[in-house]
Amino acid sequence: MRQIVLDTETTGLEPEQGHRVVELACVEILNRRVTDRHLHLYLNPDRDSDPEALRVHGLTTEFLSGHPRFPEVARQLVDFVRDAEVIIHNAAFDVKFLNAELRRAGLPPFTELCGKVTDSLMVAREMFPGKRNNLDALCERFGISNAHRTLHGALLDSELLGEVWLAMTRGQDSLLGEASDEAADAGAGAAGAHGRFDASGLPVIQVDEQASQAHEAYLDGLDKAAGRPCLWRQIDRPVELEAHEAAG
Known part of the structure; x- marks a missing residue:
């Protein structure tokens, strides 16, 4: 199955309080290799980001006001993730925001648009119980450089998570594959x-x-x-x- 690594940045923590997605990125993995194909969108949320969120991603209201609103580009996301396994770190957070945005656009929930959703944070917690398993900690654990990650950014974080995911899943199930x-x-x-x-x-x-x-x-x-x-x-x-x- 084709795999997509996805990340979002938002104006706050709760879509029920009117918070919105301001950045969305998807990076493609085929045959256990990150390809050159990706989707990267900045989105106009029609509101300010909470101060805490702004400190995390640095995307100002002025900058975002010049970009499209989610319904205008929703089909790009739908087409990119269709039938793929989507890998998200702390998937519950991103999926609840995506579902809220898709609902406003008159589209089905995210899990109905892709093949499946895999939470890489849950996988990491099973592999490394009792340890820190955020993206920075996993990059350090697997020797992946994140020195250029001064602010959170959806595209950069998706690219780093793609490398982390490949490192986490190096195990080989079978030498013979699926024989008849x-x-x-x-x-x-x-x-x-x-x-x-x-x-x-x-x-x-x-x-x-x-x-x-x-x-x-x-x-x-x-x-x-x-x-x-x-x-x-x-x-x-x-x-x-x-x-x-x-x-x-």
Whole structure:
């Protein structure tokens, strides 16, 4: 499923009190790689931001007054997230604001427009219980530079969260992927009377160029996190590893 990382900035904390979305950004992930495709909108909320919110995002009423109102650009959001898994940090906050904006525009709730919503904050809390799991803390934990994040901005935060999400979800579920039931049965039936496994019954899956590039990108991420070639590359390319260590 296509994935979209989404973030918003708002005039305050509660849409029930008339607060509005002032900035919205979506960043696309395909095949576990952030693409060049994104959606970034500044929005005229027809009101001032609370002082606390203004200190966070720095988007003044004067600046926002020159931008479109949400109903004018709502279809851009609908088209961008259609059928995708949308990843949001503290999703309940953003979704309640999006639902309020969509309702004003005469459109269905956000969860009816996309494939699913995944809360990356909840995932982080399960992975790192008892620790800080805001975006800055996760960037620090995974070695992702956020030095340029002096103010909160929806596009920058979406880009950072995209990197964090890929780092958080590096686990590999299966080496074989989703083999057919027939292939699985063949593999299971390949065990002999003494329980020895005969690999000749397993399917041979050829790797195409796209899968190979995705694999290399995955290994690049492991190398970056570890600060050296990962175990897979140590096994697969021992000569290159020795040269790398000698050069270091």
